[in-house]
Amino acid sequence: MPRIHFKTTDRYYEFPDGDEVNILRVSIRADCGLPWKCASGNCGTDRMVIEQGAENLDPPRRRERERLGDLLDQGYRLACQTYARGDVTVAWDPDQVGLDEESRAGQRLKAKWLGAADGD
Numbered sequence: 773m774p775r776i777h778f779k780t781t782d783r784y785y786e787f788p789d790g791d792e793v794n795i796l797r798v799s800i801r802a803d804c805g806l807p808w809k810c811a812s813g814n815c816g817t818d819r820m821v822i823e824q825g826a827e828n829l830d831p832p833r834r835r836e837r838e839r840l841g842d843l844l845d846q847g848y849r850l851a852c853q854t855y856a857r858g859d860v861t862v863a864w865d866p867d868q869v870g871l872d873e874e875s876r877a878g879q880r881l882k883a884k885w886l887g888a889a890d891g892d
């Protein structure tokens with residue numbers, strides 16, 4: 773079973789062979805602690821460095837390329853824009869501050885994000 777290792781918080785998420793999962797969605801779902809704000813590729817808060825398994829990710833889309841610029845070449849991706857289909861290890865700056873998920877805006881966005889299907 774493929775596994776995403778959220779190294780900064782030392783959490784893991786496993787998913788069935790053949791599935792493709794959005795990294796931010798599974799982080800929120802399994803409480804893996806990756807910081808985020810917009811969940812739509814605009815803020816850059818969920819940038820993470822891919823330490824292993826970059827070959828198991830879908831290629832960056834236009835919005836991600838525009839947001840990250842040169843950081844893409846340094847191995848960074850945006851979790852909300854990135855889908856995994858195999859083992860991956862990701863890490864991020866522990867000082868990165870995300871949205872307060874308990875705030876009203878945080879609750880609303882989180883519910884919307886988790887309510888969508890993985891392929892969305």
Ligand code: FES
Pocket residue numbers: 808809810811812813814815816817818850851852853
């Ligand atoms: S959460 Fe804002 S760019 Fe991904």
